[in-house]
Structures are given as structure tokens and as C-alpha cells.
Amino acid sequence: MAQLYYKYGTMNSGKSFEIIKVAHNYEEQGKPVLIYSPAVSARGQAELVGSRVGFERPAIPVNEQTDLYESVLTQLSSDGSRRIHCVLIDEAQFLKQHHILQLTRVVDELNIPVMAFGLKNDFQNRLFEGSYYLLVQADKIEEIKTICWYCDRKATMVIRFLDGQPINTGEQIQIGGNDDYKPVCRRCYNQAFQKESQ
Template identity: 75%
Template structure:
């Protein structure tokens, strides 16, 4: 039975690498997949999923008006011999509520499993829109773990850096890499801002 999966983790937890690995495993068995990635994320190209270890895969860019259900249905017409076995979504936190609704239709009406990968919370520790509705709608939720940048605890949060300093104000969506964001545990997150306040005092 097809299900909607939400696999979340902080920066550097290997989410994009996991997508590339899952796609490879399906395709090695001759089973086609579709990969989607929000058009807003152009770090490795506007139509690619890229991991920090250097692997890349072509992806279908998702814009505000993209209908994910129609995209998948178009690749899976009734009676077709070759069908889509799995849909993979990178940076799913950037999706809108309607995109998540469309993914539920892919699962429920087309019978295609969907694996959505993304961040759960932003640099202010607030949920992204896509993450919020995935947490509400997903059949299965799984954490992809990584360690804190500053200690050996599990990273559960992200610090955004602006001009080398931790920031907890600003636009929610700002695309960046290791120079802009660090995965951290809750203790180190609090310590970073406490230290900054002491320096400003």
C-alpha cells in the first residue's frame, strides 16, 4: 500500500544524498522514479538535486503553480506499461499546503508512494509551511540524524549566521550552505545567542 513519508533532518544530515540513493536503488531494478525539487533552491542548479558529497541528479523544479498530482499522473497514464514506482521530493519544507495536498492525492488516488525530505524547523525554531502540513498528513515520519556542529550531541536545530554572527531575525526562507547555517543541538543553540548577548552588553 502506498504511503506518504516525511523524512526530516537538520542541515548536513544527508537528506539529498538519501534521495539519490533511493532513486538509484529503484532504478537498478528497472523501476522508474520522479524527483521533484523546489525551484527556489538553485544551489546546484534549478533542475537538480545535489548532495554535499558531490552526487547530483536531475529533478523537476516545483514552482508556486506546479501541480504535483498532474505531473505524476502525466507520467503514469492508464494502461501504460512503464509506471512510476516512487516519487521523491527534496527540500520539502519549501512546499506549500496545496503541494502537500497534491502529494496526498498521488498516494491515495494514483497509488504511488511519496518520500518527502526536508527540514522540520527554521533558524527561529518555527515550522516551515511544507513541514507543518507534512507532519499533519504523513503516514510515516522519520528523523534523519546528524551531530551538532559544536559538540557530540544530536543536532535538532539550525543557526543562521549573518556576517559571522548568529541571527534569529529575518526572512524565513534564505537559501544558503555551510557558511550561512550550522546544525546544532538545543544547548549549543541557546549558548550561541547567550554568548552574543554578553558580547553586546
């Protein structure tokens, strides 16, 4: 029975690498998958899922008007000979509520498992829209762990930097990479802003 999986983690936790690995495992057994990535991608390339360790895979871009249910449906053959074994979503935090509801239809009506990977909270520790609705709708939720940039604790948050200084104001979505964001634990997050206020 298909399920909707939400696998979340901070930056540098290996989410995109995990997508590439899962896709490889399915395809090695001759089982086709579909990979989607929002047009508003953290790395600015919706046509690719790229991991920081250097692996890349083509992806189908998702914009606000994309109907994910219809998109998956068009990949299936009417006679049942073409089957999709799994749908993989990169940067799922950037999806909208209607996208998440479409993914539930892929699972419930097409009986295709969906694995969505993304951040849970932003640099202000607010849930992204996609993350919120995945937390509400997912059958299984799993944390992908990594360590804090500054200590050995588990990272659960991210800090955004501007000119080398931590900031917690600004637009929720800003395209950037390792230079703009760091994964941190709660203690180091709070300490960064206590230092700024002194």
C-alpha cells in the same frame, strides 16, 4: 499499499544523498522514479538534487503553480504500461499546503509511494509551511540524524550566521549553504544567543 513518508533532518544530515540513494536502488531494479525539487531551493538549482558529498541527479522544478498530482499523472501511460514506482521530493520544507495535499492524492488515488525530505524547523525554530503540513498528513515520519557542529549531541536545530555572527532575525527563506548555516543541538543553539546578549 502506498504511503506518504516525511523524512526530516537538520542541514548536513544527508537528506539529498538519501534521495539519490533511494532513486538508484529503484532504478537498478528497472523501476522508474520521479524526483522533484522546489524552485526555491537552498542551493539555488531546482533542476538538480545535489548532495554535499558531490552526487547529483536531475529533478523536476516545482513552483507555486505546479500541480504535483497532475504532473505525476502525465508521466503515467493511459494503458498502464508506464509506471512510476516512487516519487521523491527534495527540500520539501519549501512546498506549500496545496502541494502536500496533491501528494496525498498521488499516494491515495494513484497508489504511488511518496518520500518527502526536508528541514523541519527554520533558524528561528519555526516550522516551515511544507514541514507543518507534512507532519500533519504523513503516514510515516522519520528523523535523519546528524551531530551538532560544536559538540557530540544530536543536532535538532540550525543557526544562521551573518558575517560570522549568529542571528535569529530576518526572512525565513534565504539561499545559502555551509557558510551561512550550521546544524546544532538545542544547548549550543541557546548558548550562541546567550553569548550574543551578554
